[in-house]
Amino acid sequence: xxxxxxxxxxxxxxxxxxxxxxxxxxxxxxxxxxxxxxxxxxxxxxxxxxxxxxxxxxxxxxxxxxxxxxxxxxxxxxxxxxxxxxxxxxxxxxxxxxxxxxxxxxxxxxxxxxxxxxxxxxxxxxxxxxxxxxxxxxxxxxxxxxxxxxxxxxxxxxxxxxxxxxxxxxxxxxxxxxxxxxxxxxxxxxxxxxxxxxxxxxxxxxxxxxxxxxxxxxxxxxxxxxxxxxxxxxxxxxxxxxxxxxxxxxxxxxxxxxxxxxxxxxxxxxxxxxxxxxxxxxxxxxxxxxxxxxxxxxxxxxxxxxxxxxxxxxxxxxxxxxxxxxxxxxxxxxxxxxxxxxxxxxxxxxxxxxxxxxxxxxxxxxxxxxxxxx
Amino acid sequence: xxxxxxxxxxxxxxxxxxxxxxxxxxxxxxxxxxxxxxxxxxxxxxxxxxxxxxxxxxxxxxxxxxxxxxxxxxxxxxxxxxxxxxxxxxxxxxxxxxxxxxxxxxxxxxxxxxxxxxxxxxxxxxxxxxxxxxxxxxxxxxxxxxxxxxxxxxxxxxxxxxxxxxxxxxxxxxxxxxxxxxxxxxxxxx
Numbered sequence: 001x002x003x004x005x006x007x008x009x010x011x012x013x014x015x016x017x018x019x020x021x022x023x024x025x026x027x028x029x030x031x032x033x034x035x036x037x038x039x040x041x042x043x044x045x046x047x048x049x050x051x052x053x054x055x056x057x058x059x060x061x062x063x064x065x066x067x068x069x070x071x072x073x074x075x076x077x078x079x080x081x082x083x084x085x086x087x088x089x090x091x092x093x094x095x096x097x098x099x100x101x102x103x104x105x106x107x108x109x110x111x112x113x114x115x116x117x118x119x120x121x122x123x124x125x126x127x128x129x130x131x132x133x134x135x136x137x138x139x140x141x142x143x144x145x146x147x148x149x150x151x152x153x154x155x156x157x158x159x160x161x162x163x164x165x166x167x168x169x170x171x172x173x174x175x176x177x178x179x180x181x182x183x184x185x186x187x188x189x190x191x192x193x194x195x196x197x198x199x200x201x202x203x204x205x206x207x208x209x210x211x212x213x214x215x216x217x218x219x220x221x222x223x224x225x226x227x228x229x230x231x232x233x234x235x236x237x238x239x240x241x242x243x244x245x246x247x248x249x250x251x252x253x254x255x256x257x258x259x260x261x262x263x264x265x266x267x268x269x270x271x272x273x274x275x276x277x278x279x280x281x282x283x284x285x286x287x288x289x290x291x292x293x294x295x296x297x298x299x300x301x302x303x304x305x306x307x308x309x310x311x312x313x314x315x316x317x318x319x320x321x322x323x324x325x326x327x328x329x330x331x332x333x334x335x336x337x338x339x340x341x342x343x344x345x346x347x348x349x350x351x352x353x354x355x356x357x358x359x360x361x362x363x364x365x366x367x368x369x370x371x372x373x374x
Numbered sequence: 375x376x377x378x379x380x381x382x383x384x385x386x387x388x389x390x391x392x393x394x395x396x397x398x399x400x401x402x403x404x405x406x407x408x409x410x411x412x413x414x415x416x417x418x419x420x421x422x423x424x425x426x427x428x429x430x431x432x433x434x435x436x437x438x439x440x441x442x443x444x445x446x447x448x449x450x451x452x453x454x455x456x457x458x459x460x461x462x463x464x465x466x467x468x469x470x471x472x473x474x475x476x477x478x479x480x481x482x483x484x485x486x487x488x489x490x491x492x493x494x495x496x497x498x499x500x501x502x503x504x505x506x507x508x509x510x511x512x513x514x515x516x517x518x519x520x521x522x523x524x525x526x527x528x529x530x531x532x533x534x535x536x537x538x539x540x541x542x543x544x545x546x547x548x549x550x551x552x553x554x555x556x557x558x559x560x561x562x563x564x
Binding site: 014015016084085086125127128129130140141142143144145146151152153154155156168169171172173174176179182183185186187189190192193196243244246248 | 407439440441442447448449450451452455457458459461462463464465466467468470471474475478517519520523524526527553554557558559562
């Protein structure tokens with residue numbers, strides 16, 4: 001691949017981020033009416049413009065907004081929110097609101113780019129879980145559960161013996177006819193991982209930076225992504241998450257701690273890419289499976305429907321896209337914001353305008369594309 | 375089971391008797407992918423030495439998180455995706471590396487006990503080494519292909535003997551064979 005091919009970094013805000021306390025309609029009296037317990041006070045709001053603000057714990061995001069590199073997407077979601085984390089996340093991941101899907105939208109992207117599976121590190125996910133967004137038959141995903149340096153099987157075996165043991169290991173995991181789909185999956189995962197470990201391990205060895213990342217799990221994941229991207233090993237899709245935004249109770253200060261980690265991590269990450277001249281071909285998508293209920297519960301907020309998303313990067317056209325759904329009681333759906341931007345619209349813009357792919361077969365339909373990319 | 379429960383006038387003992395004798399119950403062995411908690415707790419129980427509190431448990435407990443199950447901190451109130459979804463490149467590495475590291479320590483009480491049982495046999499042919507290790511680790515049932523690979527490794531070592539100064543090498547080879555077994559596909563199931 002050319003080293004300037006466009007890449008996507010997805011940061012999943014797992015648990016259902018509270019949209020109303022993330023993009024605050026601070027002039028709307030209904031915001032105060034509905035948030036007696038967890039509302040952000042006026043002196044803790046950083047104004048983006050005359051209508052919206054962000055909480056002060058998201059301060060690093062303001063710099064992206066001022067530089068016109070932050071797109072704020074309003075009212076994102078889908079009809080008939082199930083208010084279930086698993087189901088809602090599955091819908092976001094598979095673009096299948098009506099049935100249970102098995103292929104992830106980013107897995108499909110990887111298949112489009114590399115149908116012959118020539119690059120086993122085209123998708124790198126920082127974390128011990130495999131998000132369903134990345135799942136697609138025949139598409140390898142390198143999930144990095146810890147530091148990049150430790151990515152690999154049986155690190156305790158070193159020296160001349162290592163190649164021999166790994167060869168034995170590979171033979172034990174060779175595909176066997178009739179062993180069943182789970183055994184086949186184990187085989188494929190192990191063999192792809194073996195191929196990828198030598199490639200990925202190189203990344204931290206080639207990396208130096210003056211950027212100081214915060215000492216948080218979020219920042220460590222983003223640093224790993226930066227190291228991998230800077231190493232030019234052909235990764236086009238990066239994935240990471242932060243959790244849990246499931247703030248039923250103790251939303252203050254819980255939500256602040258979560259967003260401080262995300263905002264500071266993203267700030268360091270983008271600074272790192274800029275220092276290495278590797279920021280121009282990267283955009284970040286930040287999303288959550290749903291927003292939270294409009295009215296708080298006295299300590300936190302419960303599962304809702306419509307939410308918000310962010311896209312940021314050097315090539316992003318900053319600003320507001322869409323409108324925040326009405327907070328008027330008569331416009332709410334069972335007490336929740338009524339989404340007015342299908343989440344697949346956001347994907348469609350990224351696929352069409354950034355990755356150069358036809359979005360329809362990937363997101364299962366044609367959707368309006370908010371113009372947040374130049 | 376509902377029928378047995380009713381017919382026995384709601385005796386749990388009869389329900390359990392029915393279940394434990396049922397073919398479907400016996401056939402369910404080794405059919406589900408172990409959760410990270412099962413991997414970590416099962417391994418620690420096997421290697422022994424973790425009966426009482428002592429330093430280091432904090433880091434040990436983090437291993438389930440490295441495998442995708444951060445105990446007491448699920449990704450949402452609904453818990454975790456389970457089964458096959460425990461497995462991906464990173465979690466598979468974490469599982470195998472953890473188990474291999476622990477089981478390869480022949481000084482650990484549980485591993486030492488396995489070694490001692492094998493040592494009592496005096497010496498072992500490659501086939502005996504593989505069969506005995508599979509038996510003492512479970513028993514673990516492996517495919518013919520997997521067994522062939524284990525046997526190929528054992529054949530490289532030849533006859534294992536604890537006599538004539540071969541004790542250390544024999545211990546080491548048992549440890550390595552146990553490591554290979556916990557790294558197999560089959561060992562990921564319970």
